[in-house]
Amino acid sequence: MADKQYDVVVIGGGPGGYVAAIRAAQLGLKTACVEKRGALGGTCLNIGCIPSKALLQSSHKYEEAAHALALHGVKVQGVGLDLAAMMTRKDRVVSDLTKGVEFLFNKNKVAYVKGAGRFTRANRIAVGSDGKDEGIEAKNFIIATGSEVMPLPGVEIDEQQIVSSTGALALPKVPGHLVVVGGGYIGLEMGSVWRRLGAKVTVVEFLDRIVPGMDGEVGKQLQRVLAKQGMTFRLSTKVIGAKKSKTGVTLTLEPAAGGTAESLEADIVLVAIGRRPYTNGLGLETAGVAIDNKGRVKTDAHFRTNVAGIYAIGDVIAGPMLAHKAEEEGVAVAEILAGQAGHVNYETVPGIVYTWPEVATVGKTEEELKTAGIDYKSGKFPFTANSRARCNAETDGFVKILADAKTDRVLGAHVIGPEAGTIIHECVMAMEFGGSAEDIARAFHGHPTLNEAVKEAALAVAGRAIHI
Numbered sequence: 001m002a003d004k005q006y007d008v009v010v011i012g013g014g015p016g017g018y019v020a021a022i023r024a025a026q027l028g029l030k031t032a033c034v035e036k037r038g039a040l041g042g043t044c045l046n047i048g049c050i051p052s053k054a055l056l057q058s059s060h061k062y063e064e065a066a067h068a069l070a071l072h073g074v075k076v077q078g079v080g081l082d083l084a085a086m087m088t089r090k091d092r093v094v095s096d097l098t099k100g101v102e103f104l105f106n107k108n109k110v111a112y113v114k115g116a117g118r119f120t121r122a123n124r125i126a127v128g129s130d131g132k133d134e135g136i137e138a139k140n141f142i143i144a145t146g147s148e149v150m151p152l153p154g155v156e157i158d159e160q161q162i163v164s165s166t167g168a169l170a171l172p173k174v175p176g177h178l179v180v181v182g183g184g185y186i187g188l189e190m191g192s193v194w195r196r197l198g199a200k201v202t203v204v205e206f207l208d209r210i211v212p213g214m215d216g217e218v219g220k221q222l223q224r225v226l227a228k229q230g231m232t233f234r235l236s237t238k239v240i241g242a243k244k245s246k247t248g249v250t251l252t253l254e255p256a257a258g259g260t261a262e263s264l265e266a267d268i269v270l271v272a273i274g275r276r277p278y279t280n281g282l283g284l285e286t287a288g289v290a291i292d293n294k295g296r297v298k299t300d301a302h303f304r305t306n307v308a309g310i311y312a313i314g315d316v317i318a319g320p321m322l323a324h325k326a327e328e329e330g331v332a333v334a335e336i337l338a339g340q341a342g343h344v345n346y347e348t349v350p351g352i353v354y355t356w357p358e359v360a361t362v363g364k365t366e367e368e369l370k371t372a373g374i375d376y377k378s379g380k381f382p383f384t385a386n387s388r389a390r391c392n393a394e395t396d397g398f399v400k401i402l403a404d405a406k407t408d409r410v411l412g413a414h415v416i417g418p419e420a421g422t423i424i425h426e427c428v429m430a431m432e433f434g435g436s437a438e439d440i441a442r443a444f445h446g447h448p449t450l451n452e453a454v455k456e457a458a459l460a461v462a463g464r465a466i467h468i
C-alpha cells in the first residue's frame, strides 16, 4: 500500500500536539495527528491537569461541607464520602473532554491516526506494530510526545502501594498515611486531595523548601497554610529506599546532606519528584534528531530540530512542563509552518498550584531579580484587607507585584490566595502589553472583587495603597 502523504504530521495528541494539528489544519495544511494512547488529550487530559483538578474540586467541596459551611451558618449533617462516585465523575469529565478533542479534529479535518509512530527515515514514519505498519510521509513532522514520570532509584513504582500521579488519581480507598515524595505542584495537589478526604499526609522534600522555582516568600506562606490544614513537611530530607509489606511501605529517609537514616511507615507512597521527556520507540536515531543531556529534543527558537522538516514542541523540549506552554508552542509552530510569524513569549508563562489557597506566579521571582542585580520595587497586599475575601471567609495569602525601579514595568507577579490561578491573568496581560504597576493601579477593578488585591498591590509598589 502506498504511503499516505501530508503537509504536517504531529506525533502525540497532547495539548501541544492536538493544538498544533488543529491550528495547522485551520491554516489550510493537510494534517494528521498520530496518538498511541487510545484517546486524545495526552497526559494533561487523561492523567494530568484535568483528572487532578476534577478531584481537587470534589475534595474541596467535601471538605467545605464537612468543616467550612458551619461558619456561614449552614448546618449540614451526616456528610459522607462516596469515593467511587467521585472517581466516576472524574472519569466522565476526562472522557467528555478527550472526546471533545476528537470532535474538534473532525470539525477541522485533522486525520486522527491511532497507534505509535516511529521514524523510519527523516520524512517518513511507520505507525502500528510489526507487520501491520502504515507508512506516512509528510513535508513536516512535529514531535509532541510529551513526558513521563521521573523514577526514584530504590523506590519502584507499582501503581498499587507505591504510586505515581497516575495511581494517585485512582486510589480505591483513602489511605491512612500517604507519604508524598516531592514538594512540587503535583505532590502538593494530590496530597491536598487525599488529606481533604481524610488521609494523614507527609511530604518529604529533598530541598529546604517546597515549590522550588517559585517566589520564596510565596513558598513559605504556602507551606505554613498547608501545615495549618494538617499536612506534615519533612524538608531537606531524601528517600533512599522503600520496603513493601502486605500492609504498607517502610521508607528509609536520610538528611539531604547525609547523616543518620530513619524509617517512615506509609500505607501509600506517591513518587512525585518530577517528569522527564518521553521519546521511547520514536526512532530519533534513525531520523538523526539530536537530544540534549536531559533527553530533551534540541530545538532552536523556531522549534526546528537539527533535521530539516522535523520540529518539536511541549514537554519533550526545554522549558516549563506545562500544558499552556505546550499549547502556545503548538500554535506558534503551526503558524511558522504556514509561513506566518509564530512566536511564544516565555517571559509571561504563568505557573499555578491548584491547592487551596491557590498559588499563581508569572515572570521573575524576587530571588531571580536579586541574582540578576535588577533594581526593583515590590508592592504587597494581603487578602485579609480585601473585602471580598472577607465576605468569602477566605483570607489566607497576598498579592505581590515586582516592578522595575526606574521604568515601573511589571517584572513579576506572585499570588497566594483564593482563586489565585484566575487572578494572575490580569498580571499576565499587563506583562504581555509591557504594562507598568501604575497601569494596573489606574485600571478600574470592580468592587468587591478578589482582583482589587492586585490593584492595591500595584498601588503599593508606589507606596500608595489605600486599604491598608
Ligand SMILES: Cc1cc2nc3c(=O)[nH]c(=O)nc-3n(C[C@H](O)[C@H](O)[C@H](O)COP(=O)(O)OP(=O)(O)OC[C@H]3O[C@@H](n4cnc5c(N)ncnc54)[C@H](O)[C@@H]3O)c2cc1C
Binding pocket: 011, 012, 013, 014, 015, 016, 017, 018, 034, 035, 036, 037, 041, 042, 043, 044, 045, 047, 048, 049, 050, 052, 115, 116, 117, 118, 144, 145, 146, 147, 165, 166, 186, 278, 280, 281, 282, 313, 314, 315, 316, 321, 322, 323, 324, 325, 326, 354
Ligand atoms: C498529575 C499532573 C497534573 C498536571 N497538572 C497540570 C496543570 O494543572 N496545568 C498544566 O499546565 N500542566 C499540568 N500538568 C502537565 C501537563 O500535563 C503537561 O505539561 C502537558 O500534558 C504536556 O503536553 P504535551 O503535548 O507536550 O505532552 P503530553 O500531554 O504528554 O502528550 C504526549 C502524547 O504523545 C503520545 N505519544 C508519545 N509517543 C508517541 C508515539 N511514538 N506515537 C504516538 N503517540 C505518542 C503520548 O501517548 C501522549 O498522549 C500536569 C501533569 C501531571 C502528571
